[in-house]
Amino acid sequence: MTQKSILITGCSSGIGYDAAHELRQRGWRVFATCRQEKDCERLRSEGLESFTLDYADEASIKTAVAEVLERTGGTLDALYNNGAYAIPGAIEDLPRDAMRAIFEANVFGYHDLTKQIIPVMRAQGHGRIINCSSVLGIAALRFRGAYVSTKFALEGLTDVLRLEMHGQPIDVILIEPGPISTKIRVNARPHFEKWIDWKNSALRNLYEHSLRPRLYDKTGTPDTFELPPSAVTKKLIHALESPRPKPRYYVTVPTYLSGIMRRILSTRAFDWVLRKG
Numbered sequence: 001m002t003q004k005s006i007l008i009t010g011c012s013s014g015i016g017y018d019a020a021h022e023l024r025q026r027g028w029r030v031f032a033t034c035r036q037e038k039d040c041e042r043l044r045s046e047g048l049e050s051f052t053l054d055y056a057d058e059a060s061i062k063t064a065v066a067e068v069l070e071r072t073g074g075t076l077d078a079l080y081n082n083g084a085y086a087i088p089g090a091i092e093d094l095p096r097d098a099m100r101a102i103f104e105a106n107v108f109g110y111h112d113l114t115k116q117i118i119p120v121m122r123a124q125g126h127g128r129i130i131n132c133s134s135v136l137g138i139a140a141l142r143f144r145g146a147y148v149s150t151k152f153a154l155e156g157l158t159d160v161l162r163l164e165m166h167g168q169p170i171d172v173i174l175i176e177p178g179p180i181s182t183k184i185r186v187n188a189r190p191h192f193e194k195w196i197d198w199k200n201s202a203l204r205n206l207y208e209h210s211l212r213p214r215l216y217d218k219t220g221t222p223d224t225f226e227l228p229p230s231a232v233t234k235k236l237i238h239a240l241e242s243p244r245p246k247p248r249y250y251v252t253v254p255t256y257l258s259g260i261m262r263r264i265l266s267t268r269a270f271d272w273v274l275r276k277g
Contacts, residue, residue: 005029005072006240007064009053009113010083012039014182015132018229019080019236020048026237031068035083055083055109056101065116075124078240079117081110082132086147086188088215089196090203094146098195106150111157121170128171130239131158132232135178139258139274143211162247173239176259177232178252179223185215225253 006023010016011032020032020043033053034040043050049071053064068076084106087098114129121127136144137151155174162172192215198207235249250256261270 003027003029004077005031005068005075006078006080007031007033007068007076007117008080008082009033009055010035011043011048011050012036014184015177015180015229015232016080016082017043019082019233021046022230022233022237023240024048028240029072031071033064033083053083053113055105055113058112061109061113061116065113069120074120076117076120077126078128078130079114080130080132080236081113083109084132084147084150085191086144086184087191087195088143088188088211089146089192089198090143090201090206091145093196093198093201093203095195098191099146099149102146102150102191103153106147107153107157110154114161118170122168126169128173128240128245129161130173130175130236133158133174133176135176135252135255135258137174137176138255138262139270141274141277143206171245173245173247173249175232175235175239175249175251176255177227178250178254178258179226180232180252181222181226181228185217189215227252 004027006028008016008020008030011020012034016032020030024030024047030048032043032048032050034043034050035052035054037052040050040052051064051067052060054060085102087094087102110131117127117129121129131154133154134147134151136148137155140148158172158174165172198204198212201207232251235251239245239249250259261273265273
């Protein structure tokens with residue numbers, strides 16, 4: 001039986017890192033990409049095939065796709081779009097350039113990479129495209145407007161692609177994790193420092209007493225209902241290996257609750273829950 005292949009983005013840590021190692025152990029040929037070469041070197045030392053792919057760089061995406069196809073002889077069984085980052089901050093404090101930058105990585109990069117892989121999967125007669133969204137693609141939270149807006153956009157993009165792929169041999173799937181033990185908060189700090197002028201914000205008090213203590217928390221205290229990255233990988237495996245994958249996979253209690261509440265509560269009632277949460 002021919003070994004199945006998968007391209008995974010954002011493998012330097014967290015969800016992508018866990019997925020890359022677990023799938024390799026299950027017999028998949030994994031192309032584990034990272035934004036920085038130093039992380040790729042580390043993954044190669046751990047036995048993975050790894051090279052750079054930066055969603056914000058069109059040339060990087062094109063080069064990575066060419067590398068995959070050269071190594072496989074022109075095929076790819078699955079794509080797992082996973083890499084993303086956050087810019088914590090109030091909507092009114094987010095500069096236009098900050099929003100442009102995060103959409104380049106979290107949305108446009110996903111789209112560009114997916115667009116290049118679809119013809120490959122169509123030609124070979126099968127394929128699975130899996131996008132890692134978030135509970136924040138279902139429910140909004142204060143101070144997370146940049147990230148939330150990209151995930152809401154990704155949800156819509158994925159839903160439309162799934163409709164357009166109906167009748168074709170390509171499954172399009174969303175994975176929607178809630179709180180997972182990753183470095184997303186640590187990785188968000190430089191973006192916060194680059195873009196958010198919190199000291200001159202009308203909401204400075206909230207930054208001082210709410211957002212910044214949480215963002216720079218060094219205690220390592222997990223969030224309520226937080227799960228390890230392996231919980232996401234478990235759903236990913238089903239999405240990849242089930243003969244009939246689901247269009248959506250929820251991960252963690254908050255995602256299940258948010259999905260239910262968004263369907264049954266009025267907007268005002270759901271807003272009240274989100275403000276309290």
